[in-house]
Amino acid sequence: MSLPAFLLLASALFAVGLYGALSQQSVVMVMMGLELMINGVVVAGGAFWHHVAPARPDGQVLVLVAITVMALEMAMGFAVVTALFRAREVDVTDEAGDLRG
Amino acid sequence: MREVAFWVLAVGAVAGGVAVFAVASMARATFALLVSFLCTGGELLLLGLDYLGTLVILMMIMEMLVMAVFMVMYMMNPAGLTPMSMVHNRRGATAVAGLTFAALAAGALTTPWPERRGLPPPDPSRALGAAVMGPAMPVMMVIGVAILATMVASVVLATAQGRYDRDGAR
Numbered sequence: 001m002s003l004p005a006f007l008l009l010a011s012a013l014f015a016v017g018l019y020g021a022l023s024q025q026s027v028v029m030v031m032m033g034l035e036l037m038i039n040g041v042v043v044a045g046g047a048f049w050h051h052v053a054p055a056r057p058d059g060q061v062l063v064l065v066a067i068t069v070m071a072l073e074m075a076m077g078f079a080v081v082t083a084l085f086r087a088r089e090v091d092v093t094d095e096a097g098d099l100r101g
Numbered sequence: 102m103r104e105v106a107f108w109v110l111a112v113g114a115v116a117g118g119v120a121v122f123a124v125a126s127m128a129r130a131t132f133a134l135l136v137s138f139l140c141t142g143g144e145l146l147l148l149g150l151d152y153l154g155t156l157v158i159l160m161m162i163m164e165m166l167v168m169a170v171f172m173v174m175y176m177m178n179p180a181g182l183t184p185m186s187m188v189h190n191r192r193g194a195t196a197v198a199g200l201t202f203a204a205l206a207a208g209a210l211t212t213p214w215p216e217r218r219g220l221p222p223p224d225p226s227r228a229l230g231a232a233v234m235g236p237a238m239p240v241m242m243v244i245g246v247a248i249l250a251t252m253v254a255s256v257v258l259a260t261a262q263g264r265y266d267r268d269g270a271r
Binding site: 001003004005006007008009010011012013014015016017018019020022023024025026027028029032033035036039042043046047049050051052053054055056057058060061063064065067068070071072074075076078079080081082083085086091093094 | 103104107111114115118119121122127130131134137138141144145147148149150153156157160164167168171172175187188189190191193194195197198199201202205206208209210214215217218219220221222225228229231232233237240244247248251252254255256258259261
């Protein structure tokens with residue numbers, strides 16, 4: 001339960017999320033990749049709080065911000081997918097590569 | 102014991118994350134992501150962050166159930182009955198992700214991290230609450246406004262009828 005072990009876990013989560021965000025065709029699956037990346041940030045933030053500066057609450061505040069970003073990202077992502085689908089009947093990234101509306 | 106729990110949860114979190122992009126159905130992917138989040142919440146509990154760990158667990162259960170509904174709406178491959186590829190540029194993405202992991206892992210293992218300063222407060226949740234209601238209040242205010250803005254923006258984006266075309270006027 002050392003700091004490098006936690007950071008290794010965070011790196012693995014971030015890398016898996018990055019793979020998903022880059023490789024998935026469906027917009028919703030891209031969002032799941034982004035969620036996994038933020039998941040890594042949450043682990044890293046908690047580990048830094050515990051192993052570097054537990055006396056100050058700043059690490060915890062960072063984790064709180066990351067969790068909020070996670071929820072907001074999902075809400076906005078689904079709203080954008082819905083708007084995109086209404087406008088163009090599209091739900092994959094390859095067909096939404098231009099600005100025609 | 103805590104060491105064992107850490108590694109079990111770590112393997113679970115990463116395996117859940119990998120499963121998200123390995124299973125054939127998007128609904129299954131949602132629950133794989135939920136497994137990953139539950140393990141992350143467990144890791145936070147191991148670190149002594151009772152409130153944040155519980156928050157992640159409860160929030161992600163709700164979030165993934167909502168997500169499952171959207172997944173069914175936008176599913177490319179209903180129920181994973183017909184195996185199909187949902188990826189593009191797999192080789193490039195694998196290379197970028199592998200390199201990122203290698204770089205981050207090298208940094209995590211070789212950086213001389215600073216010594217631990219101080220001890221955790223007896224009740225970290227109380228310390229967090231005191232922080233966001235005290236010195237860190239601007240953070241809380243920005244979060245609050247961001248949540249409000251997201252609620253307004255997502256409703257505006259998602260409704261078929263815009264702000265100005267009520268009563269059939271277009």
